[in-house]
Amino acid sequence: MEATVNDVVSKLRNLLGSDCITDPAVTDGYLWDWRGLLRGSAACVLRPRSANLLSQSVRICREAGVSIVPQGGNTGLVGGATPDDIGLQIVISTGAMRKIRTVDPVDMSIVAEAGATIAELQTAAAEAGALFPLSFASEGTATLGGALATNAGGISAVRYGSARDLLLGMEVVLPDGRIWNGLRTLRKDNTGYALKYLFAGSEGTLGIITGAAMKLAPLSVGREVAFCAIESEDQVLDFWMKLRAAAEGNVRAIEYISNSCVELAKREGLRAPVGVADHYVLVELTSSRPDAGLKDVLEAFLAERLEDGTIVDAALAQSGEQQKQIWRLRDDQTEIQKKAGRDFKHDVAVPVPRVPELLRRSRAVIESDFPEATVVPFGHVGDGNIHLNVVLPATLGAERAAEQGKQISQAIYDIVLSLGGTFSAEHGIGRAKVDMLEAKRDPIELDLMRRIKAALDEDGSFNPGTVFRPS
Numbered sequence: 131m132e133a134t135v136n137d138v139v140s141k142l143r144n145l146l147g148s149d150c151i152t153d154p155a156v157t158d159g160y161l162w163d164w165r166g167l168l169r170g171s172a173a174c175v176l177r178p179r180s181a182n183l184l185s186q187s188v189r190i191c192r193e194a195g196v197s198i199v200p201q202g203g204n205t206g207l208v209g210g211a212t213p214d215d216i217g218l219q220i221v222i223s224t225g226a227m228r229k230i231r232t233v234d235p236v237d238m239s240i241v242a243e244a245g246a247t248i249a250e251l252q253t254a255a256a257e258a259g260a261l262f263p264l265s266f267a268s269e270g271t272a273t274l275g276g277a278l279a280t281n282a283g284g285i286s287a288v289r290y291g292s293a294r295d296l297l298l299g300m301e302v303v304l305p306d307g308r309i310w311n312g313l314r315t316l317r318k319d320n321t322g323y324a325l326k327y328l329f330a331g332s333e334g335t336l337g338i339i340t341g342a343a344m345k346l347a348p349l350s351v352g353r354e355v356a357f358c359a360i361e362s363e364d365q366v367l368d369f370w371m372k373l374r375a376a377a378e379g380n381v382r383a384i385e386y387i388s389n390s391c392v393e394l395a396k397r398e399g400l401r402a403p404v405g406v407a408d409h410y411v412l413v414e415l416t417s418s419r420p421d422a423g424l425k426d427v428l429e430a431f432l433a434e435r436l437e438d439g440t441i442v443d444a445a446l447a448q449s450g451e452q453q454k455q456i457w458r459l460r461d462d463q464t465e466i467q468k469k470a471g472r473d474f475k476h477d478v479a480v481p482v483p484r485v486p487e488l489l490r491r492s493r494a495v496i497e498s499d500f501p502e503a504t505v506v507p508f509g510h511v512g513d514g515n516i517h518l519n520v521v522l523p524a525t526l527g528a529e530r531a532a533e534q535g536k537q538i539s540q541a542i543y544d545i546v547l548s549l550g551g552t553f554s555a556e557h558g559i560g561r562a563k564v565d566m567l568e569a570k571r572d573p574i575e576l577d578l579m580r581r582i583k584a585a586l587d588e589d590g591s592f593n594p595g596t597v598f599r600p601s
Contacts, residue, residue, distance in 0.1 A: 170213035177226040181340040189307035200334035202276025205268040208560025239315040244275025260346040263290035275339040281331035283556035288512030294330040301341035305587040348418035355453040359407035359443035363486035385412040386511040403445035480551035515555040
């Protein structure tokens with residue numbers, strides 16, 4: 131097999147030239163997952179500059195029976211873009227395909243190649259007087275293709291939906307090398323199966339997304355940010371219900387942040403603009419209308435919540451810099467927790483009314499059964515998606531930490547599922563949650579997914595080991 135792979139690499143080098151990378155000093159950056167927990171090996175890394183070149187690369191690999199691992203910005207948290215450790219797979223990065231083809235503020239659509247970053251799409255849309263709504267902490271590195279492949283959510287999903295909700299059309303290289311061009315910007319197109327939604331969230335197991343047409347929204351000209359201190363989990367939910375009714379569709383984000391998260395942020399030099407509390411909520415209101423009066427709306431709402439006891443303290447940002455500093459308490463959490471110790475991430479979601487119970491029960495179980503652990507939950511309370519993370523001391527031995535982490539994860543997932551929730555809200559399955567998917571998903575659902583996989587990728591050559599075990 132190694133001789134076959136070497137022959138494939140030679141053909142790929144003839145096709146792509148220097149975009150077929152074998153230098154270990156360069157390829158190493160493509161072989162680690164973002165958290166540094168998984169490291170694979172690959173025969174080479176490809177960076178084709180067009181869908182046609184990517185298609186030809188896939189055909190060469192398919193003819194030789196060599197498997198492929200698609201990769202976008204490599205910011206995933208479940209190992210879905212990391213090759214195995216054997217060294218015979220080929221990583222195909224879409225990072226060199228980053229053209230923004232069209233931005234249409236009349237049609238309110240943007241068409242771009244898969245390697246364009248989310249931040250680049252936001253900038254292009256803003257320059258045309260529109261808003262690209264998808265937004266999350268890694269948007270400067272994460273790519274459009276990767277965001278769609280994982281159906282990324284983020285802070286604005288409560289208002290605009292996840293990546294799939296913004297999707298209009300798609301271009302995909304299939305496992306047999308054919309290119310499906312579905313780059314349509316139609317809002318209504320009821321002509322058969324909506325194939326685009328099949329590839330969104332498929333994590334590179336059914337095809338490689340090379341381009342997409344996405345919805346835009348009206349550009350926000352007004353923005354207000356507040357940070358609130360809250361005493362109980364139930365009051366967090368009550369706050370959201372009252373804000374949703376009062377803000378008339380202007381809520382761009384409502385983020386839950388636990389006291390433990392804020393305390394970790396303080397260690398890194400950040401400052402909370404309110405007094406100490408067990409729970410915090412970060413709120414952002416935006417509007418495309420300059421006369422929306424968002425500041426007056428938010429000030430009045432916060433005053434009412436202070437009066438009725440829903441919140442115990444609040445700070446309304448008075449400048450763009452203050453807004454930025456408040457958001458850092460939320461946006462920097464992933465990096466902060468990574469530095470704090472051995473962090474175990476749980477990207478879970480429950481029905482919104484069950485969020486308080488999720489927070490209470492999880493904290494009670496972890497603090498009782500694992501006294502060395504610190505529960506550091508934060509997330510998107512408006513859609514029920516909480517990152518229920520746990521940090522163990524860095525001084526804890528690797529073997530003991532791994533065993534405790536496994537037990538902690540099982541305890542959290544048991545609670546989540548008992549509340550009608552999911553163990554993967556926006557990060558995907560990747561390699562990390564394959565066992566969970568097989569154990570917890572309905573057998574009929576799993577059978578249907580496997581049939582779809584077999585129909586499109588009969589050889590099992592696209593991202594084997596992600597979502598399902600290799601066949």
